[in-house]
Amino acid sequence: MTNIAITDQEYRDFCKYLEAKCGIVLGDSKQYLVRSRLSPLLSRYSLSSMTELFQLVLSNRNRDLAVAAIDAMTTNETLWFRDGYPFEVLANRLLPELAQSKRPIKIWSAASSSGQEPYSMAMTIQEVQAKKPGMLGNVSITGTDISSTMLENCRAGVYDNLALSRGLSPERKRQFFEDAGDGRMKVKDTLKRMVTFKPQNLMDSYGMLGKFDIIFCRNVLIYFSPEMKSQVLNQMANSLNPGGYLLLGASESLTGLTDRFEMIRCNPGIIYKLK
Secondary structure, eight states, X not given: OOBOOOOHHHHHHHHHHHHHHHXXXXXXXXXXXHXXXXXXXXXXXXXXXXXXXXXHHHTTSOHHXXXXXXXXXXXXXXXXXXXXXXXXXXXXXXXXXXXXXXXXXXXXXXXXXXXXXXXXXXXXXXHHHHHSTTTOOOEEEEEEESOHHHHHHHHHTEEOHHHHTSSOOHHHHHHHEEEEETTEEEEOHHHHTTEEXXXXXXXXOOGGGOOEXXXXXXXXXXXXXXXXXXXHHHHXXXXXXXXXXXXXXXXXXOTTTOSXXXXXXXXXXXXXXXX
């Protein structure tokens, strides 16, 4: 019989550990979230209680378990073409503007979760190429995430009916996916070839990723402390080419965090241009 109870002290200690490892701030009274995310690990690792799990993770005595715990806490559900406007801005403003330079365009999807965002970008790019042949040269997308499990899922590009029903039109499903059996569908290889997936903790250096023209960092900063948000945003500014763009989530803002960007209203939506 496993025990999934969590004491207040265990919760506080795990919150400190999680913030130190990946910047995520849970705040008070999220024990239910920790229980629901971590309890499946008890049977997988033959543990009898959450207390035993915390002891092994916090002491770093079981590295595989520690990685699995971070994985579980950083895995988020996401949608295709989430919020709509970022992909309209990408198609109608950013790609045509950047294409004028005649050099390759590089895009980064930070914290790409299960891959919907970078693959939505890739679909958008292919749609632009179909409407305006010859306008775009080489466009590449880098998707990153801290979760190795999510990265494996992204590279596989296989989604079940529930995932496919969230924000994906029937037309796009027909055009960009093929049958994978068992009611699942797989992203076509033409789309996959546009996206490279890499591991990246947003608390670490981004130097190995290179420079980008556009960064999507959407619905990520909400989990970080103000100090961590500022660090991430300034590192992202350093990762952009001159005149590059940053797109945040609909409820996120740069106010009081960095002065490296100029805010541009797009109606709908807001984007940020590197000063």
